[in-house]
Amino acid sequence: MKRFATLLWLEHRRSWIWAVALCGSLLFWAWGIKQVTVMDVGERLAIRSGLLGLAAIIGGLVLCLMIGRIRSETRNGQYQVLLLTPPSGYAHTAARFLYAAAVALVYFIAISFLFWWIAALAGLHLDARSLVELTLALPLYAMSLTILPALAWTLLLMVFISAYRISGPGWIPGTVMILGTPFAARWLGDGISRIAYSLPGWKLFETLPASILERLGESPTAMVARSESGYLGVPIEPLLIMLAITAALLIIAGRIWQEVEA
Numbered sequence: 001m002k003r004f005a006t007l008l009w010l011e012h013r014r015s016w017i018w019a020v021a022l023c024g025s026l027l028f029w030a031w032g033i034k035q036v037t038v039m040d041v042g043e044r045l046a047i048r049s050g051l052l053g054l055a056a057i058i059g060g061l062v063l064c065l066m067i068g069r070i071r072s073e074t075r076n077g078q079y080q081v082l083l084l085t086p087p088s089g090y091a092h093t094a095a096r097f098l099y100a101a102a103v104a105l106v107y108f109i110a111i112s113f114l115f116w117w118i119a120a121l122a123g124l125h126l127d128a129r130s131l132v133e134l135t136l137a138l139p140l141y142a143m144s145l146t147i148l149p150a151l152a153w154t155l156l157l158m159v160f161i162s163a164y165r166i167s168g169p170g171w172i173p174g175t176v177m178i179l180g181t182p183f184a185a186r187w188l189g190d191g192i193s194r195i196a197y198s199l200p201g202w203k204l205f206e207t208l209p210a211s212i213l214e215r216l217g218e219s220p221t222a223m224v225a226r227s228e229s230g231y232l233g234v235p236i237e238p239l240l241i242m243l244a245i246t247a248a249l250l251i252i253a254g255r256i257w258q259e260v261e262a
Helices: 002-034 041-067 078-083 088-123 126-164 171-195 210-215 220-228 237-261
Strands: none
Touching: 002 041, 041 088, 041 126, 088 126, 088 237, 126 171, 126 210, 126 237, 171 237
């Protein structure tokens, strides 16, 4: 445990500037949101939501760049000096992934609070349960489907390139993996869509106030009818599958790292 904590500390030393810059960039996005002053409330909310969506996409790319900076600390002897013996490849990948995931969690929870802020500015006031779902449950769900698998994939890609480079830059194995990813993603998406809602859904935003549904174009009567007919919520199968894929990618990356360093 002490060894793993040391790896996290080293990861923090190596990446804290990235983390601070990423989270600090939300001040810029908040300033940009405040500059949107079109007269129509709905249009203003749409533009501000678009800016937050762009912030989420850029944040995801920055996180992938941060986690993909594989360096040769072990070969240079830094870990041996601190830990006396080289840590396992699984510990390396787990520490790097956990630090990036923690930064991502802070970043996307902050974006959710900004979304709550722009909704309040537009006159959409959430109840307590919906607020918790927006600021905690929704970021965790979205991250599990997108950011966490992307971080694990990036980590595996960089470890794969470093371990099995055929030429100097290692572009051949990396190119093979990158070109194969869209086909795998399409196959995965088709499979998930076929089994979605086989399990009971996660009923997020089931208690949205009627006033918000009216503003969004849905009447309170429709809300009641939807509830009586069984509100499906968001599917739980994609969450479970993507978390399993994330774990598998991390295990493979750790095993490759273990083989190379051994």
